[in-house]
Amino acid sequence: MSLKVQQTEDGSSTLFSEEFDEIYHSRHGAWQESKHVFIEAGLKHLLAQKTEIHLLEIGFGTGLNALLTLAEVKDSPAQIHYYGIEPLPVDISLIEAMSFPQLEKTPDLKADLRAIHEAEWDKKVSILPNFHLHKIKQKIAEWTTDSLFDLVYFDAFAPSKHPEMWEEEALKYITSLMNKGGVLVTYCAKGYVKRNLKSAGLGVEALPGPPKKREMTRGTKLVGL
Template sequence: MQREIVITADGSTTIHLPEWDEQYHSKHGAIQEAYHVFIKHGLHYFCDSGGSKESQKASHVVEGAICNSNEISILEIGFGTGLNAFITLLEAEKLKTNIAYYGVEAYPVLMDEINQLNYPKELKAEDKVSLFNKLHEVSWEASHKITSHFSLTKQNRFFSKIKEKERYNIIYFDAFGARVQPELWTESIFQNMFHALKDNGVLVTYSAKGSVRRAMEAVGFKVQRLPGPPGKREMLRACKEA
């Protein structure tokens, strides 16, 4: 399938799929969407709430940032360009919190495409270009220590094959939209996500479709509608209550 590098409204790049008229990130701002959906309402929310009991051993405060968990496990559904992983890596360093990150991707992005993305520049992290590249260069199906606070395991598989039980604290659900891949937004997929989360775990997604919310609720999630990122009125956060 043809893929094109395009500039989004906040100046950051994404990959556009002309055949589907679909982007890897919001055309209204790739970086803005990532921060709003996955960092603010996912990672920071989990940190602020204290997370699971086993991860509440210490609080870390750095330059005004705080995290009440010192060990966090994150699963990303749709590793794609690595934008969400890279921003999470930067946050882990600010928070001094250890994050074990698992990125699942069925169709990895090519390095010549990665080299055209401008995330380090737009994030004012040009000194971290080598770390962004390393996220994509390390081998699949193995754990790699990227920084002192961030490890990455990339898994090349379909989302339906995720069968882990109570392994993750947070899920970034960043699959292509239900318009083009409705099979990724079904009860069976969210059942797998529910089982994969630990108690008090959190799933966040840019989607706010009623059918998605109902599928989440049907498998046991408590779902909240939240204000969406630029270009979207709402988004969803689903919690697995203990």
Template structure:
């Protein structure tokens, strides 16, 4: 499948798949979307009263979400155990074309971004004193973690191209993987996605979306729910 580097509206890059008319991040602003959906709506919520947080990312992709989580964890003195699942890793050539470090004015952390992509898969790696990263080359359907994560970044490609990733079966795996009172956030606001989450036991709320989207979804695994 053809892949192109695209500059989004906030100046940051993403990878565009013209055959699907799909991007790894919003064309309205890759960095803006990542911060709004995953950090502000998810990370900020779970770090309250916590000094360590376990995060599962569904779609490691460009590494943007992992990198900004690293930056925010350092600011907040939070320890992070981060697991990124990706069936089709991007190439080293594509990594070199991503401008997140420059756009985030984080040039001192360039080595961290590079290391996140260079480290081996399937093994927990110590990125810093406060950040551990495990990259798993795995299909989402094969995830079998149980009560392991405080937060899930659900960043799969859209349901219009991969509807099989937005089903009750997948969200049951997410429900099982997350701890009680854990949170799942996603850019999607589709009614079918909300209903699939609710069907497996999540409590779901619609909240304001990032630039270019009116709403997004945040789901919580509440105690005494299914």
């Protein structure tokens, strides 16, 4: 797998995958996209309702969403059980080559990012007393579990580059892993993706997107299904 570090417009780095011919985050700002889509529209939305959250990230990648989730709950009463699915783990040397100016004033978070990447795969590891990480080296379609999730960060490559991830069958499988009332957030706002999410049993909202993107999507698993 060939990956290259790339700068984005908010100063934070992301990766470019030659295999998928696709960038891991918005070129307009990796950090701000992750904060807007996953933290603000997903995590904070759910934290307003409950403090213990079983969270599933599909496409763990650079661990940026995990780090921003940890940063959000650090020193709070929230308990996060974070499952990150990733068939193609990123080598730590590449993570070290990335830069996040947003972390310069928070050396403890830099150390947390390292701990997130050093955590063993396929094992539950407590990075903080209230942030428990389980990185799973597998494709989502091949992973089975007895757990049900309150929050899903759906962060696959774009539908044009990795279409099978966004098909109705794939989204139905993900929805089957969610609790009733559970929430899924994604940066994608394509019409057919929203329709597939609806067919999968989610109530779908179009929300304002991160800077330079009109919309993002949030789905909530309808109670009674």
